[in-house]
Amino acid sequence: GDSVTQMEGPVTLSEEAFLTINCTYTATGYPSLFWYVQYPGEGLQLLLKATKADDKGSNKGFEATYRKETTSFHLEKGSVQVSDSAVYFCALTNFGNEKLTFGTGTRLTIIP
């Protein structure tokens, strides 16, 4: 079946550092890929998505590119802020099935 593997956390960075959170997937066909963010005490919110190979999703300074050749969807941000501290989930849906398959999440803490 489909699966998503994320880099283990927690990740701690200083403010203005460069962020990469790795995500790779296993799926048949052409899945749609998502990054969700969960702030403390809240539900998950969509951060960005990409629905076909070579698409780049972007939002709030975050970017991720759908790489079919490496089955990856790594999340990047050039300069993180304290307000980016949250848990980040990589996820996918696959053709004919809108159920999400999630990675285990990566907790990010940004220190001033």
Add this chain to the structure above:
Amino acid sequence: NAGVTQTPKFQVLKTGQSMTLQCAQDMNHNSMYWYRQDPGMGLRLIYYSASEGTTDKGEVPNGYNVSRLNKREFSLRLESAAPSQTSVYFCASSEQDTNQPQHFGDGTRLSIL
């Protein structure tokens, strides 16, 4: 614009008690979902409903039942709560389109003593 509303936000139960978690969405979505979130395990799907009147098991359905009362509401019931069901429960809804995201409620924190 409420989105997905879950009640209650917090609940403490004793082993063997029953309760129903409520979820309602105002986005006219056909699909609704219940997940549980446990440390180190991400979100796991308990049940989902692709449309009013239909429900299907997800990854971890044992110990739970669901009701899709109408298009807006999807409830999750624990008939006899067990400590292993201590978790944070999230309801979500979406269009029936794999390219569209799911929209999540703020969660119910449930402790079973």
